[in-house]
Amino acid sequence: MCRVPRSPRPSAPSARSRRALRALGAGLAEALLDVHAAGLVHRDLKPGNILLAEDGPKIIDFGVTKAVDASQLTATGAMVGTPAFMSPEQIAESRDAGPASDVFSLAGALVYAATGAGPFSAGDPASLIYRVMYEEPRLDGVPGPLRGVLSACLAKEPDRRPVLPALLEAFLPADPAALLSPALRREVAAREAEAAALAGERSRRRLRRRGSTGRTRAGRAAGASSAWRPPRPSGRWAPGAAPRPGH
Structure with missing residues (x-):
């Protein structure tokens, strides 16, 4: 698996890149449908949390996931x-983030894959937050047929x-x-x-450790069996021996 790459030539999307973008969008939409069907919202969908595999994209890092019907979880x-x-x-934060929030983030990840930059560019967090809240997304470089779809996904409301x-x-249609x-x-x-x-x-190391532990235990057992023991008492000190005359 590998993470979502950004487009090396955002200004001229090829037929291959358009097909790849459709496949990525379809795969992520299917994955989010499963997440939402389980009553969850991811809340941190971004390129770094998407892995590409032979059978389609995988969403990872559910560390900030929340239940759809849960109350606000952050302070x-x-x-x-x-x-x-x-x-x-x-x-x-005045409104809790629901499934539509993941749709917004999905579109942002697709814009990044298509153009090499997010829909609101980069910069310090304060500037990014302002642009997300009040400015329109930048979709230059997104293939024409998908530009309207992603623009709708990035609606403020x-x-x-x-x-x-x-x-x-x-x-659809999309080819993984x-x-x-x-x-x-x-x-x-x-x-x-x-x-x-x-x-x-790692498996070989575990086997070596187990072998070493087994040899150590066997050595301990052998040492215990050959350890010094006190001699058996004899003569008058032997248990049950009759006392010698004169003693």
Whole structure:
């Protein structure tokens, strides 16, 4: 697996990149449908929390996930998430972040994948938060057919964003195989080989430790069996021996 790469040429999306963006969007929409069906909201969907695999994208890091019907979990004045990909309602905290907040973040991750930058660019957190709250997203470089879809997902008001089933339909047809370019496939294969080698080395270390522990225990047992013991008493000191005459 590998993390979501940013587009090296955002100004001229190729047919391959358009297919890859559709596949990424469809895969993430399906994943979020499962998350929301479980009664959860991710709240920190961003490129760094998305892994690409042969069978589609995987969402990771549910450390700030919350139940859809739970009350606000953070203290007043605290924010949970990454400002460049947070929704306005998640920043404002006056309204709890629901499933529509994940739709906003999904669109931000797709803009990053397509253009190499988030929809509200980069910068210090205060500037990012202002742009998310009050400015329009920058979608230059996003393929034309998907620009309107992502613009709708980045609406300031949650109820103006498309729901996930409609969003998934907008990304179809999508081919998961389009996600991985030859270069990314080589990177995935290299990382899988590295992970397999690491797992094998750890297994061998555990076996060596177990063997060493077994030998130590066996040595202790052998040493205990050959340890010095006091001689058996004899003569008058032997248990049950009759006293010698004159004693």
